[in-house]
Amino acid sequence: MGDVLLTMIRPETAEQASEQKGDIVRIYDVKTQETLGFNFLAATQILADLTGNGQVFLDAKQVSELNQALQAAGFEPELEYDAEPKFVVGYVAELAEHPDSDHLHIAKITVDNDQTLQIVCGAPNIEAGQNVVVAKIGAMMPNGAMIWPGKLRGVESFGMLCAARELALPNAPQARGILVLDPIEFKVGEAFDFEKAAQLFVD
Template identity: 65%
Template sequence: MFIASYNPKSIGDVLVVVLRPDTIQQKSEKKGNVVRIFDAESNTTLGYNFFGISTVLADLQGHGEEQLNQEQVDKLNKLLEENDFDPELILDANPKFVVGYVESMKEHPDSDHLHITKVKVDNDQELQIVCGAPNIDEGQKVVVAKVGAMMPNGAMIFPGKLRGVESMGMICSARELELPNAPQKRGILVLPETDAFEVGKEFNFVKGAELFVNKV
């Protein structure tokens, strides 16, 4: 997992890099302008905060999630080495919002409204995703926020369990994707059968913005 976020208006000139979900007990250590956050029990790195990052990466957008390239990640790893940290950052360039296909669905054994789905995404990968939307069904084309995605509202998608069942991502609603004129009600976005939304491809937010253009 590799999520980078930069929002100088809210938290200053700090790049936040998340590698793993938070744990119950965690600690941090600061060396120079770099803070490492880690699990207190296992010492596994959870993420880094890079202070004064504009002096290292001058071309950040500053609006939340940053899609870094390999050259930028290499500069961050060099900064880690210079501050006696392991250069452990590995870029994940795979798209995090993809068009998926609901191949199967069954009832959750411990819920009257949750469903366990198998969803085909990119790279011929099949994900198990627990979904509570009332309109979910087999055979649908949907938008999947994979593990490692940052939602438009800043929420991060981590591996999880819903009532004991593993869920590796989220099937999104138009409202959660913050598409213009999105219906303000429960229910996932079911994509139309057009070439603009091909199963396994990255979800096109520009085309998605046109889905409700004539609706209020």
């Protein structure tokens, strides 16, 4: 946002506060004192090559430079470099009805790195055996929303199964329902290819 870089480490909490040292603001949870994120108010003074607005992807060197700036300002260098893709192709390995809902499902989704994620989903078109788009923990949706662990009607959920419109794909249907992928074009465990997917609804 302009020359301000917002970084997020943990989800927002009900009671949070901030402290500023120089051009860096630390956001923290009042109860636990855990850091939720840092705002770098003059980001290009630290990262001269930083460009773009909205979500940006930093490399390991840039994260290291931010941590050095945190330490120099008197903060703990808490930022961690994470190169794993946050939008991946997943496979609906199992599907069960939610015990406290007539429309939610509990899905076991095979993703990358031999992981299986439990994700609660309310899409009417979800079925076992589908290839789907998974927004993993730490993903930022095109509308700016962050994906964090949560609970839906008491059942833990570790990610989100995405509709085409939620991915902001061109000409995406506005009806409810997740995007079901062709298993030949989109392989399980691969990073979701937004450029290829941009052609899915082009006449």
